[in-house]
Amino acid sequence: MRPNAVIIGLGQLGRSLAEGLVLAGWTVTGVRRDQTASELARPDLVVVATGEDDLGPALETLPPDWRSHRVVLLQNELLPDQWRRHGIIDPTILVVWFSRKPGELVRELRPSVVAGPHASAIRSALSALDLHAVEVTPSEVISALVEKNVYIWSMNLAALLVPDPTTSRVLGEFRDVYDALCRETVHIHEAALGHPIGDVAALCDGVAAILANEGERRLGGRSAKRRAERLAALARTLGVDAPTVARAAESA
Numbered sequence: 508m509r510p511n512a513v514i515i516g517l518g519q520l521g522r523s524l525a526e527g528l529v530l531a532g533w534t535v536t537g538v539r540r541d542q543t544a545s546e547l548a549r550p551d552l553v554v555v556a557t558g559e560d561d562l563g564p565a566l567e568t569l570p571p572d573w574r575s576h577r578v579v580l581l582q583n584e585l586l587p588d589q590w591r592r593h594g595i596i597d598p599t600i601l602v603v604w605f606s607r608k609p610g611e612l613v614r615e616l617r618p619s620v621v622a623g624p625h626a627s628a629i630r631s632a633l634s635a636l637d638l639h640a641v642e643v644t645p646s647e648v649i650s651a652l653v654e655k656n657v658y659i660w661s662m663n664l665a666a667l668l669v670p671d672p673t674t675s676r677v678l679g680e681f682r683d684v685y686d687a688l689c690r691e692t693v694h695i696h697e698a699a700l701g702h703p704i705g706d707v708a709a710l711c712d713g714v715a716a717i718l719a720n721e722g723e724r725r726l727g728g729r730s731a732k733r734r735a736e737r738l739a740a741l742a743r744t745l746g747v748d749a750p751t752v753a754r755a756a757e758s759a
């Protein structure tokens with residue numbers, strides 16, 4: 508029998524994973540917002556492909572016996588507390604380094620990173636779409652999550668603070684804004700994870716190099732403001748002083 512997967516959230520990434528898993532030989536059932544996953548038989552894996560704000564409510568709807576070893580998470584801004592507080596045990600974590608936007612071709616920035624019990628199935632699904640992923644251990648994936656979070660938050664928040672925010676302006680004329688955002692984002696992650704992250708300057712330089720490699724483009728987008736609000740709220744909850752993040756969250 509073919510293995511079966513449920514995909515909760517049929518947006519950009521949910522559709523990609525659905526297509527990749529079908530091509531890799533899985534039977535896939537999609538769940539829209541107006542449908543209930545718990546009416547289905549327990550799948551071999553369940554990809555929760557909602558946006559960040561919908562993740563907690565979606566995880567809450569999962570039946571208890573779906574929560575161990577079979578959940579796949581792929582959100583930006585992901586940190587372990589977000590799955591632990593919903594009783595998700597040993598999830599497969601996909602740190603996505605490709606971009607799929609409505610009306611655009613899929614753009615792969617670098618190989619994605621995947622860890623957990625279904626890492627090789629997810630890698631095969633991406634491979635069926637000509638996308639690449641490297642498998643790492645569950646402890647290594649935390650560093651990969653931090654790197655992606657720092658990238659996504661620094662880039663989006665810089666776009667709220669820098670006039671005419673292009674890559675070259677954020678990494679050139681306004682590099683101090685980028686550096687402050689990056690440092691504060693790392694400190695928030697250190698507080699969330701409960702341990703130091705190591706060489707912060709090297710991490711920020713590495714993320715800046717990833718951005719620079721993408722070439723010149725306009726930064727930001729419709730989700731930037733909400734990302735800033737979520738990071739500022741996380742800093743407040745953790746008691747981390749993050750004035751540049753707060754300024755981005757308060758910007759128009």
Ligand SMILES: NC(=O)c1ccc[n+]([C@@H]2O[C@H](COP(=O)([O-])OP(=O)(O)OC[C@H]3O[C@@H](n4cnc5c(N)ncnc54)[C@H](OP(=O)(O)O)[C@@H]3O)[C@@H](O)[C@H]2O)c1
Pocket residue numbers: 515516517518519520521538539540541556557558559561564565581582583603604605606607608
């Ligand atoms: N797209 C990318 O290139 C990309 C790259 C890296 C990471 N990510 C991350 O991946 C996550 C998903 O991104 P996306 O671009 O795929 O977002 P998206 O296109 O907005 O898709 C999210 C989908 O989840 C659905 N949804 C929300 N709550 C649901 C629920 N309880 N049950 C069923 N469906 C539900 C939404 O339905 P409605 O339409 O009803 O709202 C929407 O169709 C985000 O965290 C994003 O930051 C995306």
